[in-house]
Amino acid sequence: MKFASQVVHAGDRKRQPGAPVPSTTPIHLASTYFYDSAQTLDRIFGHEEEGFCYSRYASPTNAALEELTTTLEGGFDSLATASGMAALQIAFQTVLLDRPHSVLASHSIYGATVGLLDDVLGPFDVRVKYVDVCDRAALEKAVHSFQPGCIFIEGISNPLLRVADIPAIAELARNAGAALVVDNTFATPMLMRPLDLGANVVVHSATKYLAGHGDVLGGIVVTDEAHAEPVRRLSRIIGPVLGPFESYLTMRGIKTLALRFERQCRNAGCLASWLASHPCVDRVFYPGDPNHPDAATIKQLFAPGLFGAIVSFEIKGGTRSSILEFMDRLRMIVPGTSLGDVHTLLLYPWIASHRNVSPKMRERMGIGENLVRIAVGIEDFEDIRADLDAALRGGVW
Ligand SMILES: Cc1ncc(COP(=O)(O)O)c(C=O)c1O
Incomplete structure (x- = not known):
């Protein structure tokens, strides 16, 4: 399907045996789920079978939205979070789990992201350095001297609208063993898909173009295969997930x-x-x-x-x-x-x-x-x- 069709159809119309199929995904508010057999619940708790048991782990409305955003960004999995900042935090924590605790970030990014790096992650011994990611020589020098575990950029920078060469930065990151995280909020997957260009994780403030109507605060993390389970594992523990009503609104927004x-x-x-x-x-x-x-x-x-x-x-x-x-x-x-x-x-x-x-x-x-x-x-x-x-x-x- 082309993009204009994916936004309308992906994630919706899940079939369940014997039940009618809703044309759009409803808002599932339940926080807990049970099954005819407790053995099924046991297997779901043990990740041996797919299913819902507790909405901090996963829930049907969020799952539909996540399937939609995974499709649009061409990722392996998505997590819908309570804000764009929550999405960024879980993205950084995930990619730094098994890498040096250092982030080389574009110097042209959203102010609160600077706050997240300096004031939230910094005190937990994450080293942070800022660089002009559109200056190839400066970037290469910084990668070699700083040895980052993560390179972070915005697809279109906020607010001066610079656009970095993602494929070239992805190659630099790969060669240095660093993960590339891209905030694609301004560009949207309609303009470009950073995972196709070599990024490992894409983040959105869904509050913006995805939801689109000024009535939702939300975020999305879209991952490649390697980072999918680590994001889920952290999220299952911390629970920064989007509420089902906001998930519904975001999905409804994305359709247009x-x-x-x-x-x-x-x-x-x-x-x-x-x-x-x-x-x-x-x-x-x-x-x-x-x-x-x-x-x-x-x-x-x-x-x-x-x-x-x-x-x-x-x-x-x-x-x-x-x-x-x-x-x-x-x-x-x-x-x-x-x-x-x-x-x-x-x-x-x-x-x-x-x-x-x-x-x-x-x-x-x-x-x-x-x-x-x-x-x-x-x-x-x-x-x-x-x-x-x-x-x-x-x-x-
Ligand atoms: C580029 C960018 N990323 C992330 C965020 C944070 O998103 P939220 O306000 O949904 O937490 C914003 C908010 O303005 C933003 O502009």
């Missing part, structure tokens, strides 16, 4: 992912072109820009004609206070946090996603006080343009 994302990408292309000649705008960051520093990699990795649906830009003379006023002038665009929803969202990294990153790290990431990020929705582009134009022109910059 292909439609939504195509429209969002198209709107983002229009927005980037329009912003490029706007008198209040200094610089625009957009993967579809022919002069993008990673244009050759983007051409090689992304599905043809799609460049993602995020556009970041610097506002001429923008300061914290003038940007907060600009946000207050928006009438339709939601000046909140997050991305990937059907509605257009504007985020100011300085106060939101990268608020808790040190000023030094922020400077290294290239995040200035005048940078804003737009996650383009599915509205009519003219309404997005008009709202932004009025808010930009209404200020004294």
Whole structure:
């Protein structure tokens, strides 16, 4: 099946002997399951037979969603987690189980991921180093000197939208005995599938494009075969799993992912072109820009004609206070946090996603006080343009 059909069908319509087949997977709220024979339960507890016994281990609604995300990312198995951050934590803990406790991470990533690495894993003796993963020489040098157990990148980096050469990094990781973990939240499997390109583990904040409607907090970890059972083993103990209602909503959201994302990408292309000649705008960051520093990699990795649906830009003379006023002038665009929803969202990294990153790290990431990020929705582009134009022109910059 092609992607647009997989999003609609994969994971659904499980048959059980003698029972009618629901056309979509229902929400199974039960926390415990039993069988006609306790011997069956015994075999399920012992992993000798597949089945459900306790929802911290596995449950039917989650299993359907996990089959769907495994199919979309071309993985071996998936785990649906309570948030994207929970997905990242279990991914790092899994890949570091039998490798050196050191993570070489892209220096251009979501602020809370920096917090996870430095403040959560760091105190447990995980060494962390940041590098520009789009600078091949710097990356190679860091791999050789640091000897990481894990290399971590975002498929499209947050918020400056750099795109690293995943196949080349996967080869470097393999040769160094490190696992490659890719956060594919911004790109979605519609744009690229990192496991096909050599990654070991893919992570999503399902809160974003997968669920897509601003009503779910969730995460997904998709693994290759080698990391599937270790992820399950950790999850069975820690239990960071997604609730069944959120699983249902995520699955329902994914059914329209292909439609939504195509429209969002198209709107983002229009927005980037329009912003490029706007008198209040200094610089625009957009993967579809022919002069993008990673244009050759983007051409090689992304599905043809799609460049993602995020556009970041610097506002001429923008300061914290003038940007907060600009946000207050928006009438339709939601000046909140997050991305990937059907509605257009504007985020100011300085106060939101990268608020808790040190000023030094922020400077290294290239995040200035005048940078804003737009996650383009599915509205009519003219309404997005008009709202932004009025808010930009209404200020004294
Ligand atoms: C790229 C990326 N990864 C992970 C996360 C964390 O996801 P969640 O908020 O679902 O925990 C976010 C949240 O914004 C994100 O942008």
